[in-house]
Amino acid sequence: MTRFxxxxxxxxxxxxxxxxxxxRADHSLTVARTENSAGNHLLAKLLGAALAIPAGSxxxxxxxxxxEIKLVYFDFQDWQSGGEDRMHIKSPMIWFATPLGDxxxxxxxxxxxxxxxxxxxxxxxxxxxxxxxxxxxxxxxDVRVSRYFERFSLSLGGAVSTEDDYISRSASIEGRxxxxxxxxxxxxxxxxxxxxxxxSNDGTLLERRRAFTYLVGLTQVLSPNxxxxxxxxxxxxxxxxxDPYKFFDKRPTSRDQFAWLTRHNYFVAAADAALHxxxxxxxxxxxVQSHLLEVKWYQPLGEHFMVRPGIxxxxxxxxxxxxxxFPPLDENSNYSPDQRLASYGSLxxxxxxxxxxxxxxxxxxxxxxxxxxxxxxxxxxxxxELKDYHARYTGVGVTAxx
Amino acid sequence: xxxxxxxxxxILVVGLALLCFLSGCAKVEPWQKNNLARSHMAFDPDRAxxxxxxxxxxxxxxxxxxYGVGGGxxxxx
Numbered sequence: 305m306t307r308f309x310x311x312x313x314x315x316x317x318x319x320x321x322x323x324x325x326x327x328r329a330d331h332s333l334t335v336a337r338t339e340n341s342a343g344n345h346l347l348a349k350l351l352g353a354a355l356a357i358p359a360g361s362x363x364x365x366x367x368x369x370x371x372e373i374k375l376v377y378f379d380f381q382d383w384q385s386g387g388e389d390r391m392h393i394k395s396p397m398i399w400f401a402t403p404l405g406d407x408x409x410x411x412x413x414x415x416x417x418x419x420x421x422x423x424x425x426x427x428x429x430x431x432x433x434x435x436x437x438x439x440x441x442x443x444x445x446d447v448r449v450s451r452y453f454e455r456f457s458l459s460l461g462g463a464v465s466t467e468d469d470y471i472s473r474s475a476s477i478e479g480r481x482x483x484x485x486x487x488x489x490x491x492x493x494x495x496x497x498x499x500x501x502x503x504s505n506d507g508t509l510l511e512r513r514r515a516f517t518y519l520v521g522l523t524q525v526l527s528p529n530x531x532x533x534x535x536x537x538x539x540x541x542x543x544x545x546x547d548p549y550k551f552f553d554k555r556p557t558s559r560d561q562f563a564w565l566t567r568h569n570y571f572v573a574a575a576d577a578a579l580h581x582x583x584x585x586x587x588x589x590x591x592v593q594s595h596l597l598e599v600k601w602y603q604p605l606g607e608h609f610m611v612r613p614g615i616x617x618x619x620x621x622x623x624x625x626x627x628x629x630f631p632p633l634d635e636n637s638n639y640s641p642d643q644r645l646a647s648y649g650s651l652x653x654x655x656x657x658x659x660x661x662x663x664x665x666x667x668x669x670x671x672x673x674x675x676x677x678x679x680x681x682x683x684x685x686x687x688x689e690l691k692d693y694h695a696r697y698t699g700v701g702v703t704a705x706x
Numbered sequence: 707x708x709x710x711x712x713x714x715x716x717i718l719v720v721g722l723a724l725l726c727f728l729s730g731c732a733k734v735e736p737w738q739k740n741n742l743a744r745s746h747m748a749f750d751p752d753r754a755x756x757x758x759x760x761x762x763x764x765x766x767x768x769x770x771x772x773y774g775v776g777g778g779x780x781x782x783x
Contacts (some may be wrong), residue, residue: 374754380762399754411755444761461776476776487734493775505764519775528738537771565772567749573743578746586769594769602746610746620768644768649770656755670755674766697762699755 315322354383365482365489366452367403373529374399376701385692417442417467442467448476456481461495469548471675478519485704491535493519503548511544529571537563548642551592552632553640555625560589578602586620592645594620595682610658614672615651619682628689646687649680666703672696 309669380393401411421441444591461476478493499513521535538561544556565584572579584596602616623645625638632639654672661667676693678686736743741747750756756773764770 331754374752376754376758378758382766395758396765397754397758399757402755411753413754415758443755448776451715463776474776478775485733486736495775517775519772519773525734525739525742528734529741531742531747531749535772535774537775561769561771563771565767569747571744571747578744580749584772588769592768594767596769602751604746618763618767623768644766646768650767668752672759676766693766698709699758701754 334665365457365480365486367405367407367409367450368401369403370705371402372400372703372705374701374703378666378697378699380691380695380697382695384694389421391419393420395416406606409450409452410447412445412447413452414445415443417444425638440467440469442470455484457680469502469504473498488525489523491519491521491523493517493521495519497541499543501544501548506548509548511548513541513543513545515541519564529573531569533565533567535563535565537561537565539563547642550640550642551630552635553642554638555623555640556590558589562587576604590623590625591646592620592623594618608660610660612653612656612658612670613653617651618647619649619680620647621681622687626687627688643676643690643693646678646690647681648676648678648686648690649682650674650676664705666705668699668701668703669701672698 322537355408374397376397376399378393378395378397380391380395381389382391383389389696395415397413397415399411399413399466401409403409405588419442419476420438422438426479442465444463444465446461448459450457450459457480459476459478459480461478463472463474463476474495474497476493476495478491480489480491482489495517497515497517501509501511501513502615503509517537517539519535519537521533523531523533526532539559541559541561543557545557545559547553547555563584565582567580567582568579570579571577578601580598580600580602582596582598584594586592586594586596588635596616598614598616600612602610602612604610623640626639626640626642626645627633628646632641652672652674656668656670657668658668672695674695674697676689676690678690680686745751760773
């Protein structure tokens with residue numbers, strides 16, 4: 305999906321398309337086929353445009369046209385103001401997507417997290433105690449098989465995540481239907497999730513959590529240069545939601561979460577660039593409410609490079625049982641000192657650079673900086689007693705297409 | 707809480723109505739979709755990165771959802 309350079313310009317639309325900007329469909333195979341066998345014939349243009357939809361596109365009403373495999377190494381580090389480094393997570397990942405015949409595709413991921421640093425029991429607690437060193441490994445993988453029909457597709461997926469004290473299993477099924485002109489796509493999804501939680505501090509702890517996520521989405525072509533997607537998801541969880549590594553942490557045994565995400569992609573023809581804007585409004589039964597706004601600019605430079613600066617702002621209201629009191633005033637009530645359930649704002653920004661070596665291989669590198677502060681909360685003041693939190697992640701990857 | 711939900715439902719309904727309105731005014735022909743087909747016009751051009759990033763933020767923030775179904779949980783909360 306990272307081949308951003310035009311392989312062919314201007315031949316598809318010179319006579320009939322109203323756009324003044326030449327098309328630069330990324331799928332060179334399709335474009336080449338159209339040019340060679342059918343020249344400027346209208347039917348070929350229609351076909352070419354319809355087929356030149358890459359996988360990952362909102363308009364993927366068929367299997368991906370090519371196979372892709374990506375190896376990437378992520379590195380995550382976080383720390384708090386005036387303090388030492390907290391967690392360090394090294395995550396090699398392999399991802400692939402490939403068509404299987406004319407109407408099937410499969411996509412999968414395998415990720416390994418090598419976690420070291422401060423013990424999680426103190427990571428977010430306000431007690432100020434410094435952490436005990438930990439070392440943990442998490443393996444995570446998912447696979448998703450899709451079958452495409454004339455006007456709809458069905459996907460079936462499974463995912464597993466394991467670590468010493470945690471196993472999570474989930475399945476998913478998703479259906480997508482599109483209109484005949486392929487300008488509108490509706491999607492429905494459901495995903496059950498089963499978690500098993502233990503604790504390396506408490507050998508007797510064995511807890512479970514079960515959750516179901518439902519999603520309904522609409523993707524709409526707004527114009528030749530813009531796309532809109534809006535998804536609404538509802539997740540309902542039952543069981544153990546507390547953090548076994550935080551003292552006195554006691555959360556409700558159920559949680560209902562609602563998220564409404566709207567994404568807009570706009571092609572800026574003058575710059576050959578794409579502007580991506582995402583906004584999500586979230587609320588849940590713990591009275592956490594949040595706003596997320598993210599903007600990214602994808603800028604191809606010359607034949608080989610793409611740079612992508614991005615900025616992300618997030619703001620949340622605390623859960624009703626969050627408290628910075630430690631220990632809690634009433635041990636029988638729900639209580640959590642977890643900073644992630646506090647009231648705060650977060651700003652992050654970063655840059656990604658891609659370099660395409662010929663047609664088949666792309667290299668990329670990215671860095672993102674994250675900061676959370678109580679005072680950065682939208683509308684009113686957050687939990688100002690929180691220590692400022694910082695994180696940074698980097699990634700280097702190589703993608704092969706064949 | 708119920709007052710809360712009421713407000714949110716209202717926002718949702720207004721938003722969906724807006725979407726319907728927007729979709730009504732769009733008729734884009736197949737040969738006009740070349741720009742939309744560019745790889746950087748995909749919602750997640752790099753899906754490996756999107757997976758990683760989604761998990762990273764879920765582990766550090768109090769909210770999640772909206773991006774899709776599947777993928778599973780982690781012990782990070």
